[in-house]
Amino acid sequence: MNEKSLRVLEYDKIKEKVKMFTNTGAAKHLIDELRPYTNIYEVKEHLQETKEAFTLLIKKGTPPFEGIYDVRDGISMAQKGSVLMPGQLLKIAQMLRCARRFKKYIEHKDEEESYKVMEDICIGILPLKNIEDEIFNAIIGEEEISDRASSKLSSIRRSLKDKNGSIKNKVNSMVRSYSSYLQEHLYTIRGDRYVLPVKAEHKGQVPGLVHDQSSSGATLFIEPMGLVNLNNEIKELTLKEKAEIEKILAKLSSKIYESITAVKNNANIIWELDFIFAKAKFASEYNCICPMVSEEGVVDIIQGRHPLINPDVVIPNDIYLGREFTSLVITGPNTGGKTVTLKTVGLLELMGLSGLMIPAKERSTIGFFNEVFADIGDEQSIEQSLSTFSSHMTNIVDIIEKADENSLVLFDELGAGTDPTEGAALAVAILEELRNRKSKIAATTHYSELKGYALKTNDVENASVEFDVETLSPTYKLLIGIPGKSNAFEISKRLGLPEYIISRSKESIAKDTLEFEDLIQSLQEKSIKAERYARESETLKLDAGKLKQKYEEKLYRLEKSRDKVLIEAQRDAKRFIKEAKEESDEILKNIRELERKGYSTDVRQKLEEERKKLKNKIDSVEEKIDDTSDEGQKIQTVEEGQEVYVPSLNQKVIVLSKPDNKGEVQVQAGIMKVSVKIKDLRKVEGNKQDKKVAKAKKKREAKLRLASVPNSVDLRGMDSIEAVFTVDKYLDDAYVAGHSQVTIIHGKGTGVLRSAITDMLKKHTHVKNYRLGNFGEGGSGVTVAELK
Template sequence: MNEKALKTLEYTKIIDQLTEYASTEMGKQMCRELQPSCDLGTIRQSQTETTDALTRVRMKGSLSFGGVKDVRGSMKRLEIGSSLGIPELLAVSSLLTVAARAQSYGRHEKSEEFPDDSLDERFRALDPLTPVNNEIKRCLPSEDEVSDDASPGLAKVRRSMKIVGGRVHTQLNSILNSSRTYLQDAVITMRDGRYCLPVKAEYKSQVPGMVHDQSSTGSTVFIEPLAIVKLNNELRELEIQEKREIEFVLAALSSQLMPYTDAILSDLSILAELDFIFAKAALSRHYNCVEPKFNNKRYINIKDGRHPLLNPKQVVPINIWVGDSFDLLIVTGPNTGGKTVSLKTVGLFTLMGQSGLHIPAFEGSELAVFDNVFADIGDEQSIEQNLSTFSAHMTNIVSILNEADANSLCLFDELCSGTDPTEGAPLAIAVLNFLHNMTCRTIATTHYSELKVFALTAPGVENACCEFNVETLRPTYRLLIGIPGKSNAFAISRKLGLPDYIIDEAKNQMEQKDESFEDLLANLENSRVTIEKEREEIASYKQEIETLKNRLQQKEERFSEQKEKMLSKAREEAQKILQDAKDTADQTIRNINKLAKSSGVNKELEAERTKLRGKIQDVDKKLAVKKTAAPKKAVSAKKLRLGDTVRVLSMNLKGTVSSLPNAKGDLYVQMGILRSLVNIRDLEMVEEASITGPGLSGTHTGGSRGSGSGSSKIKMSKSFSVSPEVNLIGMTVDEAIPVLDKYLDDAYLAHLPQVRVVHGRGTGALKAGVHRHLKKLSYVKEYRLGEFGEGDTGVTIVTFK
C-alpha cells in the first residue's frame, strides 16, 4: 500500500490509537505493524474476528491481558538446558495465569444469541499448564521470596538458620547489656553479612573481637565479638546452603517447564493475537463503529460516515457513493465546506476496512478492495499558492498517474490549483479523463467551473457539492451528490459588506457563459432547497394523516363497543319488561279461567285469551329474533377449511367449522359447547382466532329454536372469556375453594387443555388445600407444581381429562 497515502489520510494516527488499546508488548507490535490487505478473504476473516470480539465484550465484558510477558528468551534458555531465575519463572507463571483466565472467558454455551465464532478455536488451543503453574506459585510467592516448603532441604536449612540466629542474638544481647558504656548505640547491626556491635573508638580495646568497619567520623568502630565469631561462621555456612537449595528449587521448576516450551510459546502467540483482536474491538466500541460489507466490484457506499479524528459531537455524517453508475466524482463548493474531510473519510475508511478495522458509519455501508490508494491532499490551504506549490502537487500527480490502475482509488484535493485557471482547468480535465478512461475510482475536489461542465456532460462522471448556507455564511457540511456546487463568492462578499458597485463591476468582468452557468447552478440550488422543503412538508402531512387515521379508527372502535353495550342493555331491559308482561298476562288468564267456570261464558273468554297470547308472542318474536344481516365477507365452499373461524348470522355467534358443507351447503359449526347444523349462506368469515359470544338474547317459551335455553347460553358466555390462570394469593383456604371451583368449571366448559392455579409459596397451607380439593374433582386428569419459568412451587398446573 502507498506509504505516502497512509500518512496523508492519517491512517497512522488511527494505528496509534489502536496501539493504546493493546496490553501486551507483542500485541502492541502487531498493532503498529498492521497494514491494509488486498485479499478479500483475508479482509473478511479479519473483519469477522473484530466483530466476534466485539460481541464477546458486549455479552461477557472485557478480557484483561495484563500480565502477559514476552518469555521467548526464557524459552530459548530452557531449550539449551539452562535454569530460569525467579523473575523469569514468575513471568511464565503470569503468562499461564492469563491463559487460564482467557480459556475460561472463551467458554460459552452455544445459542442463537451467542453462536460459535471465529475466536473459539484460539481459546480452545490455549494450554494453561495448571499443575506446573500451581507448583511455581507455591514455591515462589514473589520475586524476593522462595517459600520454605519449596523443598525439604530448604525448610531444614532455614530452621537451622533461625536456631543459630537466635543464639547469635542471645549472645549479642548479653554483651550489649554488660558493655553498654562502651557502645555508641545499644543496637545490633550487620557488616559484611555478619552481626556486629557499634563500639566507641576509645573503647575498642575493651571489646575483644574482629573490626569490620568504621564510621565516616572515626568515632565508631563495628566489632564482631569473639564470642559470636563461630556462630556467625556457622550462620554464613547455612546461608550458602540456603542459596544452593534455592538454586536446586529453581532448577527443579525449570526442568518441569522444559517439556512444555512449545505449549508456552503457543500460548504467548495466541494471547498476543487475541490482545490485538480485542484492541480492534475496543477501538470499534470507542467510535461506535460497524462492520462494513466488502465487494469486489469496486463499489463504495458509505452511509452516515463520521471521520474518527473529528470531534464526535460536532462532526456531520456524510453519505457518499462511487463506482456504481459513475466511477468519477467531482466535488465542488466553497472553502471550509467539508470537501477535504469527505475525501479523507473515503480514503481512511478504505484503509481501515482493508486492515480489518470497523468504520464509524451506519449499518450496511459498503467498501471495495483496492490494490492501492493514492491521495494528493494539501493539509495547508492558502490563497497565496505559487509555482513551487503547484510543482509539488504536480510531482505527486505524475507519480500517481504512473502507478494507478483500474484497481486503485485516487483522491485529489483542489486538482491542478495554484496556476492560471485557463491552463489549470483543462489540465485537471485531462488528468481526470485519463483516470476515467481506465475506470479508476476517483474523487476530486475543485473550484473550476469547467470541471462542473465536464461532470455534467461526460458519461460515468457525477457532480457533488458541499452545501453552504449563504444566509448564515456557514457550511452545513452535507455532501449532496448529483448537484454541482456554487462558489458563492459574490453572495458571500455582499453579506460581508463589499459594496454593490464593486460586485457589479466584477460581474461585468465575467464572461457571459460563465455568468449564465453560475445562474444555472443558483437556480438548481434554489430548486433543490424548495424540493427538500416540500418533501419534508409532505412527510409531515403524511405523519399527521396517519395520526388522524389512527385516532378516527380508535374512535370508531370505541363507538362500536358503546353501541353494542347500549343495544345489549336495551335488549335486557326489554326482556325484563316482556317477562313482567307475560307474568301479568298469565295471571290474568288464570283468573279469567276461574271466572269462566262459574259464569259460563267460556267461548268468548277463550277467544280473548287466544288473542292476548298472540299479541304477546308477536312482541316476543320482535325482541328475541334479530334480523339476519347480509354477510360482510361471503364464505366460499371451496376455500372453507376445518377449524376456520366464522360467524353464524342468525345466532350472532362466532364458532369454528367442524365439518365441510354438503351438497345443500349445510355444515356443522362448533360454538363453544353448542354444535349446530347451519347453512353456508348463514355464515360470515372472521379473522379472529378466539371464539366470543354475544349478549344474552332472552329465554323463549316455545323451545322450538335451536339456540338452546337461557341457562346454556349463560354457560357458553362464561366459557368464552375464561383466563388461562386464576390467582388465589391472599385468600384463606375456605375463601379460595369456591373461587377455584367456579373457575375450573368455566375452564372445563371452555375446553381449555390445562390451567394455572397461582397460590404462592407462603406457609404452604393454601397450596395443600388446593391439592386436596383437586384430588376430589373427577374431570381433573392430573396436577403438578410449576417448573422453572412457570412460577416454580408458587403455581400448580392442572390438566383436564
C-alpha cells in the same frame, strides 16, 4: 499500500489511538506492523474478529488480561536454556493463566451466538496449568520464593530462623555484658554477620574479629569470638538457601524449556488477542461499526465521521461511488470541508482494509482496493526547487503509472497551481485517463470546466459542499449530484460590496454562465428538499413495517397463549381424572377387603355395578376431553385403501384391513404398519388439514425465532424514532423469550439517543428497572434493563 498515502491520510495517528487500548508491548508492536491487508478474505476475517471481540466486550465485559506482561525476553531466555529470575517466571505463569482463562471466556451455550473467528484463534491455546501451579506455588513476588517451593528450602529456612533467634539472644546478652565498652547499647550487622559497636580505646576488652570501623575511627565493629561459630552456621545456611533457590529456579525454568513450543504459542495468541481487543475497545470508544466489504470496489459510507476530529463538532456525511458512477468531482468554497471529505473517505477505507471498525452507520460498505492513492496537501520543496504545481504533478505522474481498476485515487485541488485554463484542461485529461483504467476517483476542484465535464460524462458525478449564504459559513454537508456554486456575488453583497460594482461584474460575465450558476442554486435547493423528503419517507416506511411486524407477532403470541391455556386445561383435567380413578380403585379395593371379611354376595354384586358405573363415567369424561383436543371428524366405518388421519401420529395413513374384534385396524404410516383403534381415526379434509399443518409450521418457525432472541440490541447509527421502535419490539421479543436482563447499545455520542431510550424505558410495561452499564459492560455507551 504506498507509504505516502498512509502518511497523507494520517493512518499512523489512528494506530497510535488503538495502541492506547493495549496491555502489552507485544500488542503495540503488532499495531506498529499493521498495514491494510492485500487479500479480501483477510480483510473480512480481521473485521469479523474485531466485531466478535466487540460483542464479547459488550456481553461478557473486560477480557481476562489481569496481570498480563510482555514476556518475550523471558521466553527467549528460556528457549536458550537460561535460568530465569523469579519475576520472569511469575510473569510467564500469569501469561499462561491468562491464556487458559481465555478459553473459558469465549465459551457459549449451544443456543447462544458463537464467536467463530475468536474460537479458531483460541483453539490453538494449550492449557499448562501444572506449570502455572508450580510457579505460583513456588514464587510469591518479584524477588521472593515461597517456603512451599521445596521441603528442603522449608527445612533450611526453619533452621535459619532458629539460628537467628539463638544468635539474637546471645548477642543481646553480650550487649548487656560489654555495655560499658560499647559506643551504643545495641548490636548491628556487617557483611551478614552480627557485630558490636566497641569504643576504639576498649577494643582489647572485647575479644573478637574486627569487621569495620566508623568514619571517625572512634568505633570498631567487632564480632565477639562467642558469635563466630553461630555466624558461620548462619552463613552456611544462607548459602544453602541460595543454592536451593537457584535449584528451584533452574527446575522451573527447565519446565518452561520442556514446553517452550506451547508456551511461545500461547504467548503469541495472547499478544494477538490483546491486539484484537484493542481494536474492539477503539471501536467502542469511537462508536464504530463493522462495514461490509465490496469486491467490486463499491464505496457506500453512511454518515461517516472523521475519527481524528472532535466527535462533538464533526459533521457526518454520506459518501458513495462505484455503483451508478465511478468518479466524483467535488466543488465548493475554501474551508467548506472538501479536503476533510477526501481524507474521511481515504482514512475509513484504510481502517476497514486493516480490520478496524469505522465510525459510520450500520450497513456502510467499503470497497476492496489493492492501492489507495492520495494527492492531498502542498509538498513543495525548496531544496528540490519544486513549486506547488510541480510537487503535485510529480505525485500525479507516479499515480498514473501505478493506478488500475483495483485502485482508489483521491485528488485535492486537481490542476491547481498553474494557469486556470491549462490546469482545467490537464485535470480533465487526468480524470479521463484514470476513468478509462476503471479506477475509482474522488477529486476536489474550483474549476467550472470540471463541473461541465462531470455533467456530460458517463460514470462521473458532481458533488458539492453546502454553503449557507445567510450566515456566510459552510455547513460541511456533502451534496452528491449537485455541482457547487461559487456564491461570490452573494457573499460580496453580504459583506457590503456596493451593488453597482456587483452589477458591473455580472455584465462582464457571459449570460450563459450566470444562468448556469442560477440553475445550480435551484438544483441544490430542490435536491436538499428531495433528500429530506426521501429520508422522512424511508423512516415512515420503516416505522410502518416495524409496526406491522410488531402487531403480527403480538397476534401470534395471543393465539399461542390461547392454545397454551387450552392444552394446560386439558392436561389438568386428565390429571384430575387419573387421580380420581386411582382413588376410586383404592376405595373399591378396600371395600372388597371388607366384603371378604363378611359382606354377602349381593352386596358384592352391587359394589361391582357401582364400580362399573364409575368407570363408564370416567371414560365418558375422558372421551369428551379427547374430543376437544382431536382434530377432524370421527369415523364410524372404514374401507380398505381409505386415507384417514391419525392425530396421535400427526399424519395421514392408508387403511390396510377391516376392524377386528378389538375394534382395531391395521394402517400404513410411511414405511411402518401399525394397529390403531377405529375410534382414533379421523376423516381427511385436505384443505383444512393443509392449513393446520402450515399453521403448525408457522408456529414452530416463530418459536425458533423467539428462541434465538439475543441478549443485546445495537442501536448505533439509528435516529431516536427508529431506535425507540427497535427497542420496543426487541423488549417484547426478549420478554416472551424469557430473558431477565438485556443490554441496549446506544453508544456515547451526544447523549440524544441515550436520553430517548431512557424516556421510553421509564414507561415500558416489561421493564422492571434500568441502569447505565458498569465498567467493563460498555459504560455510558450502554443501558442495562431488567425485565419483569
